[in-house]
Amino acid sequence: MSAGDFESRWLAPDVNAVWTRFLHVTHRLEHHIDRRLQEQHGITHTQYEIMVRLADSDGRAMRMSDLADRIVTAKSAVTYQINKLSEMGLVERRKCGRDNRGIWVHLTDGGAERLEHAAPCILSLVRELFLDSLNCDQAAELDKLLGTWSDNLDERDRNPIGHPDHRGLESAPELS
Amino acid sequence: MSAGDFESRWLAPDVNAVWTRFLHVTHRLEHHIDRRLQEQHGITHTQYEIMVRLADSDGRAMRMSDLADRIVTAKSAVTYQINKLSEMGLVERRKCGRDNRGIWVHLTDGGAERLEHAAPCILSLVRELFLDSLNCDQAAELDKLLGTWSDNLDERDRNPIGHPDHRGLESAPELS
DNA sequence: ATAGGATTGTTCGAATTCGAACCAGCCGCG
C-alpha cells in the first residue's frame, strides 16, 4: 500500500496479484450494478441481461439454449427467469414451427418499454464506472485481450479433458 | 463475425461491446474455474477464495467482516460458508480478547494442506486461461485499469447517492 | 422405417445467496 509499493507494482505488477484484483473488481462491479438495478428498476441484473440480449437479437427473440449460453448459466436457471419475466409480462414464449421442441422467447412491447426505461440509467453507470476510464487505445487493447481469453475458453470447452501437451504442475505452488 | 467486422472492431471497438464481452468472458472464466474446482477438489470457488485470503493474511486469520469485504458478499453468506468450512475442519473460529463480539477465522493446518493441494491445479488453470495471454506491458496496463475501476467504485461507495455533478441521462438511450 | 444418439426445455431437490431483523458488546456523552 506504500507509494513505493505502488510504484513497483505499476512498473511490473505481480501477475497473480492481477488475477486477484481482477476477481475483486469484477465482483464489485457486478454487485454494484445489480444493487442499483434492483433498487431503481425492480429487476435483477440477470433479468436485465436477458432482456438486453433479446432486444439486440433479430425479431427481439431467442431460443432458451442460446440464452443460457449467452448468460452463462444452467438451462434450468433460464427457465426460472423466463417464467418470472413472463409473469411480469415482459417476455413471451412462442413455439416456432420448424423445431417442435424449441421455444422462442420474445421480448414484449412492455418488456422493450421497461428496458428502454432502465437502460439509460444503468448504461450511464457502466460508463461512469467502467468505460469512461478507457481511452481509445486501452479499449482496443482490452478488447483484444477479451478476445484472447474467449478463445482460450473456447479451446478449453472444445477439448474439456486436461490438455495432454500441458503439464501444469511444475510451476509455483505458492498461494498468493 | 466476418473478418472485416473483426478488423474494424480491433481498430476501434465499440465501447458498449467491450462491456458486453467483458461480462461474458468474466462469467465464463468464473464458471470454468468453479466447475474445475468442484470436480477435482470438492470445494466451491468461494470457499477456495476464502481459504486463499486466509492463507495470505498475517497469522492465517481474518475477521468475518473483512472476509465479507474481500469476497464481496453479504455477511450472512460468509457465516454460512465458514460454518461449512468449519465442519470440514479446514477453518476454525476463535475469539480475540480485545473485542468480545469480533471473531477471528483461522485457517487450520488441514485447511492449509488442502489448499496447497488445490492451489497448483487451479493456479495453472488461471495461468493458462488468463495470465499467459498477458505480456508485461499488458499486465501493467490491466493492473492500472483495475486500479482505476477500483477507485471509481470506492468513490461511489463513499458517496452512494447519485453524483450531483453528473447528470447521466443526456447520453445514448440505445440498448446495445 | 427405425433404432440409437443427440438436442431442447422442464421439473425437482439441494446448495447457495441475499436482505432484513436481531442480539450482543463497544463507545461517547450527559
Add this chain to the structure above:
DNA sequence: CGCGGCTGGTTCGAATTCGAACAATCCTAT
C-alpha cells in the same frame, strides 16, 4: 452510571442457482 448509536455476527425466510433426471423431438445411418 446509563442512555442512544455503532459495529460485528448470526438467524431466518425468500429468491436464485445448480446439476441430474426426465420427456419430447429431431437426426443419422442402416
